[in-house]
Amino acid sequence: MRRGRTWTFPNKPVIISSAAVGGPFEAQGPLSADFDILHEDFWLGQDSFEQAEKKLLEQACERTIDKAGMKKEDIQFFLAGDLMNQIVTSSFSARTLGSPYIGLFGACSTSMEGLALGALIVDAGQAEFVIAGTASHNAAANRQYRYPSEYGAQNPPSAQWTVTGAGTGLIAKEGKGPSVTSATIGRIVDMGISDPFNMGVAMAPAAVDTIEAHFRDLDVDTDHYDLVLTGDLGRVGHRICADLLHKHGLNIPQDRFGDCGLMIYREDQPVQAGASGPACSATVFYGHILKEMEKGNLNRVLMVATGALLSPITFQQKESIPCIAHAVSIERMR
Amino acid sequence: MIFLWAFVVGGLICVIGQLMFDVMKLTPAHTTSTLVVVGAILDGFGLYEPLIDFAGAGATVPITSFGNALVHGAMAEAEKNGLIGVVTGIFEVTSAGISAAIVFAFIASLLFRSKG
Amino acid sequence: MSDKKKKKLTPVQQQYHVFAKAREPHRPVLLNCLKAFFVGGTICLIGQGVSWFYMTYFDFTEKTVGDPTVATMIFLAVLLTGLGVYDHLGQWGGAGSAVPVTGFANTMASAAIDYRSEGYVLGVGGNMFKLAGPVIVFGVVSAFVIALIKTIWLTWFQGGM
Numbered sequence A: 001m002r003r004g005r006t007w008t009f010p011n012k013p014v015i016i017s018s019a020a021v022g023g024p025f026e027a028q029g030p031l032s033a034d035f036d037i038l039h040e041d042f043w044l045g046q047d048s049f050e051q052a053e054k055k056l057l058e059q060a061c062e063r064t065i066d067k068a069g070m071k072k073e074d075i076q077f078f079l080a081g082d083l084m085n086q087i088v089t090s091s092f093s094a095r096t097l098g099s100p101y102i103g104l105f106g107a108c109s110t111s112m113e114g115l116a117l118g119a120l121i122v123d124a125g126q127a128e129f130v131i132a133g134t135a136s137h138n139a140a141a142n143r144q145y146r147y148p149s150e151y152g153a154q155n156p157p158s159a160q161w162t163v164t165g166a167g168t169g170l171i172a173k174e175g176k177g178p179s180v181t182s183a184t185i186g187r188i189v190d191m192g193i194s195d196p197f198n199m200g201v202a203m204a205p206a207a208v209d210t211i212e213a214h215f216r217d218l219d220v221d222t223d224h225y226d227l228v229l230t231g232d233l234g235r236v237g238h239r240i241c242a243d244l245l246h247k248h249g250l251n252i253p254q255d256r257f258g259d260c261g262l263m264i265y266r267e268d269q270p271v272q273a274g275a276s277g278p279a280c281s282a283t284v285f286y287g288h289i290l291k292e293m294e295k296g297n298l299n300r301v302l303m304v305a306t307g308a309l310l311s312p313i314t315f316q317q318k319e320s321i322p323c324i325a326h327a328v329s330i331e332r333m334r
Numbered sequence B: 001m002i003f004l005w006a007f008v009v010g011g012l013i014c015v016i017g018q019l020m021f022d023v024m025k026l027t028p029a030h031t032t033s034t035l036v037v038v039g040a041i042l043d044g045f046g047l048y049e050p051l052i053d054f055a056g057a058g059a060t061v062p063i064t065s066f067g068n069a070l071v072h073g074a075m076a077e078a079e080k081n082g083l084i085g086v087v088t089g090i091f092e093v094t095s096a097g098i099s100a101a102i103v104f105a106f107i108a109s110l111l112f113r114s115k116g
Numbered sequence C: 001m002s003d004k005k006k007k008k009l010t011p012v013q014q015q016y017h018v019f020a021k022a023r024e025p026h027r028p029v030l031l032n033c034l035k036a037f038f039v040g041g042t043i044c045l046i047g048q049g050v051s052w053f054y055m056t057y058f059d060f061t062e063k064t065v066g067d068p069t070v071a072t073m074i075f076l077a078v079l080l081t082g083l084g085v086y087d088h089l090g091q092w093g094g095a096g097s098a099v100p101v102t103g104f105a106n107t108m109a110s111a112a113i114d115y116r117s118e119g120y121v122l123g124v125g126g127n128m129f130k131l132a133g134p135v136i137v138f139g140v141v142s143a144f145v146i147a148l149i150k151t152i153w154l155t156w157f158q159g160g161m
Helices: A049-067 A085-097 A107-123 A138-145 A199-218 A234-247 A278-295 A312-316 B002-022 B028-044 B048-055 B064-089 B095-111 C011-021 C029-057 C066-082 C086-093 C101-127 C133-157
Strands: A006-008 A014-022 A077-082 A101-104 A129-136 A165-172 A179-184 A227-230 A257-259 A300-308 A323-331
Touching: A006 A107, A006 A199, A014 A049, A014 A179, A014 A278, A049 A077, A049 A085, A049 A129, A049 A138, A049 A165, A077 A085, A077 A107, A085 A101, A085 A129, A101 A107, A107 A129, A107 A165, A107 A179, A107 A278, A107 A300, A107 A323, A129 A138, A129 A278, A165 A278, A179 A199, A199 A234, A199 A300, A199 A323, A199 C011, A227 A234, A227 A278, A234 A257, A234 C011, A278 A300, B002 B028, B002 B048, B002 C029, B028 B048, B028 B064, B028 C101, B028 C133, B048 B064, B064 C101, B064 C133, B095 C066, B095 C101, C029 C066, C029 C086, C066 C086, C066 C101, C086 C101
Parallel strands: A077 A101, A077 A129, A227 A257, A227 A300
Antiparallel strands: A006 A179, A014 A165, A129 A165, A179 A323, A300 A323
């Protein structure tokens, strides 16, 4: 059932299992207890950062399947994406997993892009078990988009830190767990921002566009959700998003409006404006948020993952940054 | 005294670089490239050598001195061999710097791993 | 980065830029300049010390001490890069660590170290100059032009050098 650009899922697909994997930096953060696996070695014992990123995603998938008491042969579809050129992390992980695979590219919005599509497939009766997820690695992302790790560049206060980690979820037709109730698909919003060290500012309008569409399509109150979480707008972008929503008349209560990028690291960790990367929203959601829902602390959550769809070349060609945000609502069914 | 001036002049050249970072919002590559060109231009006008006499390492250590050294090398060869010396002389003076950087960087790649 | 030839922004986009700018954290320019001054000055001071060392204990004169000094500074920078220290120095000192020749060495060493995963030929060899390339290219091109102009000027207009 579609309303505007929001899909609703009458068959209430369930997230029956999930896993969050993180690196050494994430292990020092306040959500470390909600990670299934935390690595001390930045390289995960691999020969390259790209291989480490692949290992993160593979481990998250493995863990998710284990926790559900299933085997990887039971998974009917695997939906994943990442930041690497040609989304190799996802493709190579899919090779290991062996399931039919759909590759996605949404940059940091991939987590919800995957969850939305996974829920759609299961709700439509076209699968019983779908895994959706994503991963990122700080050094792999830096190599591709910015500078080598040991380079002495000075990051401005608006810069963000790419999370090293992976988050995956297993969506099923039925079972124990919170349900995916709706998903609003984002469209590209480009406000002419071209500074890749200021992504929060670039992405905020996309988040606003999708959040407004969601509330409009479903016609619900601003306090309908216990928590509305943006993916990785960071300190700067989140504030702009809140102010813009307020300006447009959508007043989500401040204590119910957060950002994953501001939750995953402590104040004293040197991350400037906050965390970013596909794994940011994925690890916070598939780790911390789902655990909170399990405990009964949260009943209805709207996850709004935001992505900046630039490439190192578009930046050199002086293009601005087109952004997108996908929103998915998850509810505890009683 | 030269130690004091090395500190001050070197520091000031870096402040110019920092202003290029923060006010003009240039990338490090743009900033250092510009400063190299500035060093070359200053030597063209014969202004960089006096700065080196005055501030020592404060003028030879910043990347501007690379531009100065390149022009110097080119001019020294041109004096000997005419116009063709401009091309042959360019790397004479800076070969120590570039060779050192290449060799040490290569050795570093053999010994070290990125630490993130 | 700011782009003087920015594509035309629509009124909505321009409005947003103003809105966003008011909410962006300001770069602490004065503090950054002080840190850059301190770090850059110190690096040059160390360079002066190295020069003095070579002139006192070895047979170098003011004219010839430049080469070993630069080579030593480059060695130190590569070492600090390999040990994982230079990137922290760069975050704190900004241009103070990027502008001295040590910054140049850092670009090459960090690239060489990082690209080892692609092998020594294509990875290290092919990418070593990724960040340092612009400096070399523009240094050489500008030096060529300036030396050319100066040589022609001196030869033709002032009758010989």
